Amino acid sequence: MLFNGGFMLLSSLVSYIYKDGVSLQIFLAGLATLFLGAIAMVFTKNHTKEMNKREGYIVVSFGWIIMSLSGTLPYVFTESIPSFTNAFFETMSGYTTTGASILNDIEAVPKGVLFWRSLTHWIGGMGIIVLAIAILPLLGIGGMQLFAAEAPGPNADKLHPRITDTAKRLWLIYFGYTAAETLLLSAAGMSFFDAINHALCTLSTGGFSTKNASVAYWNSQPIIQYIIILFMFLAGTNFVLSYFAFKGKVQKVINDEEFKLYFKFVAIFTIIAALIIYFRADVSASSVNHPMVWGEGESAFRHALFQVLAIITTTGFVTADYTMWTPFLVVFFFGLMFLGGSAGSTSGGVKVVRHLILIKNGFLEFKRTLHPSAILPVRYNKRAISGDIVFNILGFFILYMLSFIIGSLGFSILGIEFKSAIGLAASTLGNVGPALGDYGPINNYAPLPSLGKWWASFLMLIGRLELFTVLILFTPFFWRNR
Amino acid sequence: MLFNGGFMLLSSLVSYIYKDGVSLQIFLAGLATLFLGAIAMVFTKNHTKEMNKREGYIVVSFGWIIMSLSGTLPYVFTESIPSFTNAFFETMSGYTTTGASILNDIEAVPKGVLFWRSLTHWIGGMGIIVLAIAILPLLGIGGMQLFAAEAPGPNADKLHPRITDTAKRLWLIYFGYTAAETLLLSAAGMSFFDAINHALCTLSTGGFSTKNASVAYWNSQPIIQYIIILFMFLAGTNFVLSYFAFKGKVQKVINDEEFKLYFKFVAIFTIIAALIIYFRADVSASSVNHPMVWGEGESAFRHALFQVLAIITTTGFVTADYTMWTPFLVVFFFGLMFLGGSAGSTSGGVKVVRHLILIKNGFLEFKRTLHPSAILPVRYNKRAISGDIVFNILGFFILYMLSFIIGSLGFSILGIEFKSAIGLAASTLGNVGPALGDYGPINNYAPLPSLGKWWASFLMLIGRLELFTVLILFTPFFWRNR
Numbered sequence: 005m006l007f008n009g010g011f012m013l014l015s016s017l018v019s020y021i022y023k024d025g026v027s028l029q030i031f032l033a034g035l036a037t038l039f040l041g042a043i044a045m046v047f048t049k050n051h052t053k054e055m056n057k058r059e060g061y062i063v064v065s066f067g068w069i070i071m072s073l074s075g076t077l078p079y080v081f082t083e084s085i086p087s088f089t090n091a092f093f094e095t096m097s098g099y100t101t102t103g104a105s106i107l108n109d110i111e112a113v114p115k116g117v118l119f120w121r122s123l124t125h126w127i128g129g130m131g132i133i134v135l136a137i138a139i140l141p142l143l144g145i146g147g148m149q150l151f152a153a154e155a156p157g158p159n160a161d162k163l164h165p166r167i168t169d170t171a172k173r174l175w176l177i178y179f180g181y182t183a184a185e186t187l188l189l190s191a192a193g194m195s196f197f198d199a200i201n202h203a204l205c206t207l208s209t210g211g212f213s214t215k216n217a218s219v220a221y222w223n224s225q226p227i228i229q230y231i232i233i234l235f236m237f238l239a240g241t242n243f244v245l246s247y248f249a250f251k252g253k254v255q256k257v258i259n260d261e262e263f264k265l266y267f268k269f270v271a272i273f274t275i276i277a278a279l280i281i282y283f284r285a286d287v288s289a290s291s292v293n294h295p296m297v298w299g300e301g302e303s304a305f306r307h308a309l310f311q312v313l314a315i316i317t318t319t320g321f322v323t324a325d326y327t328m329w330t331p332f333l334v335v336f337f338f339g340l341m342f343l344g345g346s347a348g349s350t351s352g353g354v355k356v357v358r359h360l361i362l363i364k365n366g367f368l369e370f371k372r373t374l375h376p377s378a379i380l381p382v383r384y385n386k387r388a389i390s391g392d393i394v395f396n397i398l399g400f401f402i403l404y405m406l407s408f409i410i411g412s413l414g415f416s417i418l419g420i421e422f423k424s425a426i427g428l429a430a431s432t433l434g435n436v437g438p439a440l441g442d443y444g445p446i447n448n449y450a451p452l453p454s455l456g457k458w459w460a461s462f463l464m465l466i467g468r469l470e471l472f473t474v475l476i477l478f479t480p481f482f483w484r485n486r
Numbered sequence: 487m488l489f490n491g492g493f494m495l496l497s498s499l500v501s502y503i504y505k506d507g508v509s510l511q512i513f514l515a516g517l518a519t520l521f522l523g524a525i526a527m528v529f530t531k532n533h534t535k536e537m538n539k540r541e542g543y544i545v546v547s548f549g550w551i552i553m554s555l556s557g558t559l560p561y562v563f564t565e566s567i568p569s570f571t572n573a574f575f576e577t578m579s580g581y582t583t584t585g586a587s588i589l590n591d592i593e594a595v596p597k598g599v600l601f602w603r604s605l606t607h608w609i610g611g612m613g614i615i616v617l618a619i620a621i622l623p624l625l626g627i628g629g630m631q632l633f634a635a636e637a638p639g640p641n642a643d644k645l646h647p648r649i650t651d652t653a654k655r656l657w658l659i660y661f662g663y664t665a666a667e668t669l670l671l672s673a674a675g676m677s678f679f680d681a682i683n684h685a686l687c688t689l690s691t692g693g694f695s696t697k698n699a700s701v702a703y704w705n706s707q708p709i710i711q712y713i714i715i716l717f718m719f720l721a722g723t724n725f726v727l728s729y730f731a732f733k734g735k736v737q738k739v740i741n742d743e744e745f746k747l748y749f750k751f752v753a754i755f756t757i758i759a760a761l762i763i764y765f766r767a768d769v770s771a772s773s774v775n776h777p778m779v780w781g782e783g784e785s786a787f788r789h790a791l792f793q794v795l796a797i798i799t800t801t802g803f804v805t806a807d808y809t810m811w812t813p814f815l816v817v818f819f820f821g822l823m824f825l826g827g828s829a830g831s832t833s834g835g836v837k838v839v840r841h842l843i844l845i846k847n848g849f850l851e852f853k854r855t856l857h858p859s860a861i862l863p864v865r866y867n868k869r870a871i872s873g874d875i876v877f878n879i880l881g882f883f884i885l886y887m888l889s890f891i892i893g894s895l896g897f898s899i900l901g902i903e904f905k906s907a908i909g910l911a912a913s914t915l916g917n918v919g920p921a922l923g924d925y926g927p928i929n930n931y932a933p934l935p936s937l938g939k940w941w942a943s944f945l946m947l948i949g950r951l952e953l954f955t956v957l958i959l960f961t962p963f964f965w966r967n968r
């Protein structure tokens with residue numbers, strides 16, 4: 005709760021600093037948030053610092069919802085988004101770093117509001133880093149223990165004293181990357197305002213853009229796109245590995261099995277997509293303009309790499325309408341929505357480490373079928389993993405699929421056709437952003453019916469909090485014998 | 487192999503008996519098959535009766551393929567299906583009880599060939615019963631051990647002497663049901679030829695029909711459809727339970743947890759579908775004729791029940807174009823393709839017992855998250871299940887999803903659009919039959935490109951043999967140190 009109060013303080017402070025356009029309203033929103041935050045702080049004071057697991061789930065889930073509620077104020081006060089449903093959707097999409105937007109004309113929105121919008125991503129990203137490092141492993145969420153054990157410094161069992169230490173280190177890297185991207189993008193010819201906004205939305209793997217066309221706006225400036233590509237890649241990497249890299253422990257990065265698989269995924273899928281774009285796709289079929297300033301081959305490579313990274317890291321920026329290329333690439337990118345970046349990054353989705361354990365366990369399962377008496381534990385970074393954690397990861401995966409199916413059913417009952425419905429479910433659950441069909445990369449979420457926006461917000465929330473954290477609140481035994 | 491030879495003998499015998507139309511060719515095909523079978527028998531004689539596990543996988547997988555190859559002869563000799571690709575597809579679709587057809591005008595095909603076509607289903611169904619009871623549990627395939635332990639008589643460890651006993655008993659029930667359905671359908675007004683064919687294709691959950699419109703041909707005769715509904719339900723039930731019912735042990739049937747869940751699935755999904763059809767769907771939008779002989783309410787209920795059962799039991803008969811009702815029902819029926827009937831039935835898909843274990847384990851996983859030290863085993867029919875089997879089932883589920891994704895990618899790379907591609911993958915892998923989009927319930931598989939037919943045949947095969955059996959042959963370690 006203290007933590008949540010701190011976030012509110014920060015957000016109001018920033019909206020206060022950035023009163024560039026017509027932003028007395030944002031200032032007021034900031035004050036209101038500050039006031040609410042202060043009240044929350046007072047209420048929290050009475051609590052002891054120690055919480056039990058049950059309270060943990062409640063605080064994290066409701067904390068996120070309260071944050072999103074207070075985050076709507078700048079939209080509502082400035083009347084940029086008059087409808088409360090839309091404002092809540094946009095804020096939830098911001099904090100969960102989904103980046104799905106209901107704004108039809110982004111460029112008409114006051115700059116202060118746009119900056120606040122990008123900030124919701126960035127704040128969300130900070131929250132996710134802390135969750136991943138310190139909170140979710142304690143709550144026993146599918147496989148996060150694995151990664152937490154790798155984190156610098158504290159031991160997974162008794163984190164309390166050093167949570168803030170680890171978090172501060174990783175936040176510093178997060179902040180540093182954001183500053184670096186802002187500078188590089190400015191140097192490459194972006195306006196400073198666009199540069200800082202895109203940096204905030206890249207490192208958080210959020211994907212809001214200040215342009216209606218998203219990053220496709222800069223299709224004639226490959227350098228800008230390569231800079232964003234670089235930082236998308238970094239944002240989808242475990243921040244702990246970045247920390248090791250800065251400490252000079254490059255060996256640790258190279259030997260990390262999750263990083264290796266993440267790199268392989270990106271490389272292989274980019275090659276497949278690039279070849280298909282080059283040889284098979286009709287690029288002119290899209291309404292997005294693709295000037296091939298550095299030739300057709302480079303263009304195919306760049307758009308393939310950009311889209312693959314944007315989907316795998318769940319950033320959701322767009323430089324091309326991938327639904328217009330070939331039927332294969334539609335299914336391909338739909339499949340990529342289920343990958344996710346690395347654990348300990350700001351990306352959403354299932355996460356590479358879980359896929360790694362699934363793949364390894366799958367192979368072992370074949371071996372176990374053949375030799376039922378052999379004991380074959382899954383190994384990760386050279387250590388044998390306890391069966392419980394593998395079990396937990398398998399359970400997570402199945403819960404993810406179930407949520408996806410129920411998510412799709414929820415959209416389709418509102419009259420949304422098949423492809424759009426399952427695209428929406430995959431995209432919101434994985435915090436990707438763009439979906440398929442009527443909600444594809446060149447569309448937005450404005451046409452979604454109100455109920456659909458609330459459903460999408462719910463899916464974004466559960467996806468972001470690794471399912472268990474929220475869904476456990478819906479189990480009957482959770483509320484029994486406290 | 488002996489077993490396979492036996493099947494060939496039976497099939498050639500039947501095609502010999504049924505030389506009604508122009509069937510000298512079928513007779514010749516029968517002789518050729520018999521000859522091949524005899525050769526196979528001779529080769530098998532040298533073998534000892536005992537096989538090890540490795541040989542088991544090979545024999546089952548290749549046995550199925552060889553059976554399908556020889557099963558094409560009646561189509562090829564009679565020139566009903568001149569293309570070998572098509573003939574192989576139709577036979578594989580037959581033996582795997584998928585029921586996807588490439589015939590554009592079924593009613594123009596000679597009756598002897600149609601009868602052979604239905605027989606491939608029925609023979610496949612017999613094979614599946616033996617596999618489920620006796621062979622797959624020994625090979626350690628995901629959770630089949632669970633069910634085998636329930637089978638009457640033999641113990642799961644040393645089945646050999648009594649395999650044939652159990653199989654014979656269940657085959658008798660299978661045969662009895664088929665005869666009963668034939669008689670009932672004839673009594674209800676079907677021609678004897680249509681009746682026996684539909685009975686063969688119901689009990690095997692196959693779904694080939696002798697009519698181009700499938701069972702929608704009898705939309706004005708509800709009694710016929712209710713008879714088929716009854717036998718679809720029975721075909722999707724564990725045959726061991728039917729055996730218990732005939733022995734008077736009704737309590738055992740009622741208390742069986744898989745049966746209870748199967749019944750609940752059917753009931754709940756039928757109610758949902760019926761309500762939506764009644765209140766929301768525009769029945770006239772479909773090209774299928776729906777005379778409401780017993781009123782609108784009964785019609786909605788009947789078509790809901792029929793389609794829900796046809797998809798859950800993976801029979802794939804059709805009385806209505808469910809893709810034309812509402813967007814929700816498209817996603818709904820697509821989801822149902824992943825359910826499957828009961829283990830120990832002839833149905834395909836994931837199977838109810840696996841879902842049951844997944845659901846139970848899912849709940850326990852939440853509890854385990856909350857109380858990490860508690861030991862909470864999954865219970866099935868009042869017995870605690872070993873962690874290994876739960877693991878195996880989780881692994882099966884993930885492998886199923888992976889096969890589905892790769893299956894969809896395979897279709898889409900041939901230029902098939904999104905909805906059709908994922909519909910085809912779900913339908914062929916689950917041995918359902920009708921898919922979505924261009925391959926929906928009122929279409930057939932004829933327009934599929936050749937490569938797509940081979941891909942579909944492969945997916946039908948691996949789906950039918952519970953994935954592990956076939957896919958283990960593709961792992962490198964399988965072929966090492968024999």
Ligand SMILES: [K+]
Binds near residue numbers: 102103210319320435
């Ligand atoms: K995103």
Ligand SMILES: [K+]
Binds near residue numbers: 585
């Ligand atoms: K079928």
